[in-house]
Amino acid sequence: MNRLYVYPRLPAHVAEQLLTLHTGRDLVELRRLSTTADARTTWYPTAPHRVAEDDLRALQQTVRGIATEANWPAPLSKTNGTAFDRLLAPALYRQMTIVPADAASEEVWSFLSLVLLPDIALWRWPNPLRRPGYERIIGRPRNVFRRLWTRVHSLGEDLGARLYEDEAVAILERPTLGAHPRVARAIAHGHLAVAGEAGAARTDILRITARRLRRLAVVVSLESLDDTQLAQLVGRYTKEAIDQLRPVTTASTYNHQFPTQVQTRSGVSP
Amino acid sequence: MTRIAMYAEPLPPSGGIDARSVRRTLGTYSMDFWELFLRETLQNSWDAATGDRPAEFSVDGWRLKAEQLQSLRRLLPGADLDTPDLRVLTVTDTGTSGLTGPTRADRVGRDDPRDFVDLVRNVGRHPDKGFAGGTYGYGKAVLFEASNIDTVVIFTRIETTAGLQSRLIGMSLTDPYRDGRRQYTGRHWWGVPHSDVGVEPVTGPTAEHLARAIGLTRLPGDGTGTSIMVIAPRTGEEPLSDVVALMADTATRYAWANTVGQEGSPPGLTLRFTFDGSRIDLPDPATDARLRYFVEAHRRCRSVFDGAAGDHPWPWVVQEIVGTRPEQRLGVLAWRTYRSGASGSHARPPAEIALMRRPGLVVEYRNVTPDPFGYAIGGVFIADPELDKDFARAEPPTHDRWQPRLAQRQRYARNPVSQALNRIDRVFRERRADNATAPTTEAATGVSRLANVLGTLLDTQAGGTDTRIPAGSDKAAPNPPTTPSGAPASHTGTPTAGNGGNGSQQGHHGRGPRSTPGPALRFHPRPRQTLLADGSRAVEFDIDLTGSSGAPLTLIAQPLVAVADGAPEPADETTPVEVLHWRDRDNGDLTPGPRLTLTSVTSEHWTVTLTQPADAAVTVRVRQEEVTPR
Amino acid sequence: MSAPISAGHLTPAEERIRSGTVTVTGPQGPPVPEGEPVPDWDYFTNLTATWPLNVDLPGVLQDCGLSPAAAVHCLVTWHSSSTNRRDNSSPARLVDGDNRLTVAIPGTEIGGVLTLTARMVLAAPDPAPISPLAALRPGAILWQARRRFTLEGSGSRFPVVATSFAESGLAEGRRSLWYLSCAPDLDGSDTGSIRLYLNTDHPAITTMLNQPEAETSRTLAEVLRHDVVRQLIQTALRCEDLQEEHDHGEGTLGELFINLIRRYFPDRSLSDLRSQHRNDPSELEAVIQGLDRVLA
Secondary structure, eight states, X not given: OOOXXXXXXXXXXXXXXXXXXXXXXXXXXHXXXXXXXXXXXXXXXXXXXXXXXXXXXXXXXXXXXXHHHTTTTSOOOHHHHHHHHHHHHHHHHHHHOXXXXXXXXXXXXXXXXXXXXXXXXXXXXXXXXXXXXXXXXXXXXXXXXXXXXXXXHHHHHHHHHHSOHHHHHHHHTSHHHHSSHHHHHXXXXXXXXXXXXXGGGHHHHHHXXXXXXXXXXXXXXXXXXXXXXXXXXXXXXXXXXXXHHSOOOSOOXXXXXXXXXXXXXXXXXX | OOOOEEEEEEOXXXXXXXXXXXXXXXXXXXXXXXXXXXXXXXXXXXXXXXXXXXXXXXXXXXXXXXXXXXXXXXXXXTSOOOOTTOEEEEEEEESBOOSOSOSSTTOOOTTOOOHHIXXXXXXXXXXXXXXXXXXXXXXXXXXXXXXXXXXXXXXXXXXXXXXXXXXXXXXXXXXXXXXXXXXXXXXEEEEEEETTTEEEOEEHHHHHHHHHHHTOOXXXXXXXXXXXXXXXXXXXXXXXXXXXXXXXXXXXXXXXXXXXXBTTBOOSEEEEEEETXXXXXXXXXXXXXXXXXXXXXXXXXXHHHTTXXXXXXXXXXXXXXXXXXXXXXXXXXXXXXXXXXXXXXXXXXXXXXXXXXXXSOEEEEXXXXXXXXXXXXXXXXEEOGGGHHHHHHTSOTTOSSOOHHHHOOSTTOOOHHHHHHHHHHHHXXXXXXXXXXXXXXXXXXXXXXXXXXXXXXXXXXXXOOOTTSOSSOOOOOSSOOOOXXXXXXXXXXXXXXXXXXXXXXXXXXXXXXXXXXXXEEEEOSSOEEEEOXXXXXXXXXXXXXXXXXXXXXXXXXXXXXXXXXXXXXXXXXXXXXXXXXXXXXXXXXXXXXXXXXXXXTSOSEXXXXXXXXXTSOEEEEXXXXXXXXX | OOOOOBOSSOOOOGGGEEEOOOEEEOSSSOOEETTSBOTTOOTTOOEEXXXXXXXXXXXXXXXXXXXXXXXXXXXXXXXXXXXXXXEEOOOEEOOSEEEEEEEEEOGGGOOSEEEEEEEEEEOSOOSSOSSTTSOOSTTBEEEXXXXXXXXXXXXOOOOEEEEOHHHHXXXXXXXXXXXEEEOOOTXXXXXXXXXXXXXXXXXXHHHHHHOTTSHHXXXXXXXXXXXXXXXXXHHHHXXXXXXXXXXXXXXXXXXXXXXXXXXXXXXXXXXXXHHHHHHOHHHHHHHHHXXXXXXX
16 A cells, blocks of 8 residues: 555644735745745644655645646636646645545645645635635635545546536535445446536536435435446436436326325334 | 054053953854854954955965064064964955054044954953944954964055055953063053054054065055964964865855855955965865755755745755744745765765855854755755844854844744744754654554543643543434434435434424414324325325414425435425325325315324335425415 | 435334444454544554344345345445545345444544444345335335444544654664654644654564553553653743743644643742753752652
């Protein structure tokens, strides 16, 4: 197994201070202010391997290299932002080799965004409204780097890169679907296999599929299904979602009779 | 011919300083004496540099020729110059301002420079007059300490409003002594007798002539500067040639930043070392195996101060060291690792950061934590010019380190010097120890146990008991609740939770109108699965009503679909669910649809039936509405 | 508010299934029963969860309207709150009587609260169900139950790492016992500024880590703890800019120092302690020993 590292943690109150200070700052100035160590950081106490400053520096260079390709510090368009994310995600994931449990710490991502790479974080997400707890910069799940890392960790590089942002969110932000890597990958794979060519409608299709899966998961244990079963399930739901999104020509009606009770049963005697 | 005499200073009736106190200011020093001597004189010369033109610093050692010795005897009547093979060591700075200002300590003009009197007259003053070049008090102690006979000759040429002026004076500092009934301070001067001050320096052509005659030829004819000749240098067992060579080495090591040109501009300082007339080769710092990394680091630091957003390729690391309270830049650190080729006898490759102010000499090579992979570390830290005063204050008279204590301005204030040193140390300390192999898993548990035990030391509360008690009361929830609304994500999603929702929760539904004092609804814990006539599935929820006021009231059943990680959602086209009917369990009467109107005579026992989708779990919310009479 | 949920298929009565005590176990410790915090767990401690189930299988099948031939699987799923990670044991065929579900949980993937869910699921559609209301879909949940374990409490942990000094070059690579590294930067974070290195090259240390319950291990751990206390206090007293009335800020080393000194010396001023530290450091050490009740 590869050696895994823990990362410096920037306490929440410091992160908020820094966010206020950094918001609106010139990007070149932010690059100058960036550093690989801050005395106010802490570490997961019992980790055998802390990431070395040299490695943090190498990470800085990697991320900055990708940003340069995307014309940093020129402002990013939405499309270019997505393209940048797509390039960054696998590089970030591969290079960090972070203990996954450590990657669940908000403070780790706050450090990355506000100390190590503020020039990139606030370029990607400039916080124009100057929100004090801006979720893209503070290390919450939608943090600029954290969400990319999580995407690759859960979905793998290939699937992670092929999904649109909204699609990834639809899967990953739902614990039922995103928390179990095998299930998450099956959903992404099945969705791309059936709806991959659907263009902009893909997101709507996946939204319907995801809704049905989250409902299904109450009655069916998704993780107990094997890969084939999962693939079939997702494939079917995706097709039905595509159908559902087609313009409706005939309204379906539900015309039930009043029940004639064939059988009732209760597991517990009242 | 000018008459030259010695003036031995008697102790004034009011008492005074004796020359010994000057020696005492030397205190203890950590370096070899001649390294110290070199650093002191070099520092003073650098401080005297005018900045307009390059300065030159020369050290020349030689054995006096017969005629030079003869001239020296004429200049220093009464001095003990009878040693055979008398040697001298001169230190000269040119391109500097020279010892300017009045020659008498009691003549104080506004803004007059005090260089001459500080060096020549105020010997014995405590060396704390200031930072910028002002610690000559210490420097001059070094000069006399360097001479076996405690004697030096000072020759300086300065620029005055009336043109160039030369000054030549001899000085000696001995222990105080008694001669007859008279007490002497031990301070002596040789020069032109003067009724007020004993002697004044020899000036003009006579000074020039005498200086040349004793071998002080380093100052060019039209240049300003100062030459100091140490008579009979105290070299102990060492040959003077070795001492000069050592000083040459030391000078290169501490002054390289000034001897290398910076980006097109010529170097600010030239060094020259000779012994018996032959020049000692100095390494070129820019190409020297060791110094070149410092030179390069220095250049990179400066580029940061100059605001260049430079690119620093691996293995270079250039970082601003930032302090807290207030948040400010303390300085810039640039360093790299390199393969130390010729470490040879060294057990460890060097790991040194040159601490500097800008511009200036290296204050100290600070040893930092060695590289864990066996590389050498070389780098430079330059204090931020904004904080120059703080860092200068931290330098003891020897200028050979930063002592944060000296820079403490007031209690409670954060000390930028100690912050800077701590943070520099930390940069390197943290680089190691993470390259060892991981411990076994068993040991990991032992480690975390110890971490817990020691964790009590970190707690804010004194005398903490068991800090392992977790936050909140997360006792096991043996069965997840079946509550369909508002349950947290990880709890829902249990279709058959057995006795989970065990009954009689009172009250109205969250989103229903609350004003109505309607009956309380109690759901039976397990719904019943049923089949409809067409073979499709349905589900029945039994509900008991209590506390009905008898006022007419409508119950509206809303079908909901459970989701695995959130609150139940209203049924929709993706998962259609219909409320089929309400059934009175007492009499079997059916009321189709979701609405049931209650009156004072209706039953308290009802069952509501919903269609059951194949791929979702359903539940129901019952809303109460007052019946508004028409 | 209290309406139950309907899965749409028949489910067994609760009394058909009895769960034994659900436990999680680290590589060293005894099994920790449900509801308890897991002591000494960290990211580098893998866990094994065990869920004993005693099942009346014919009764379950009957309740569910399934034929005796129906395949019912059981599995245990874990979910960690901090990482939002989930995984499960491979589904195993449910047998009548005792079943024992176990799942290995990698420490590096978990944190916060660990939730275990045991489930019985229909493995494949029953070819001949007895009831038309029987579960149909593969994976349909027939029964489930949950248990929660707290992995991380509110207590602090001291930064400790076990490492080979010879390999890392700490203390010149010598066979030392431990090294308390402390960068006395009062504004730095407390746990970021200190770290205790334990030398795995030293047999006494490896014994202490691998057999923490042994008598010698307890003694050594006690001495170690005390040594950390005295080193921290001494370092604190050497910090000239440490001031007791001054607010050193939350989570800083300054705050840690002040708290530690107040804990041991609630009635003495810093300047008083400093002067004792200067004049007779050895006696001060002895005082700390006494206050700390080393081996007492």
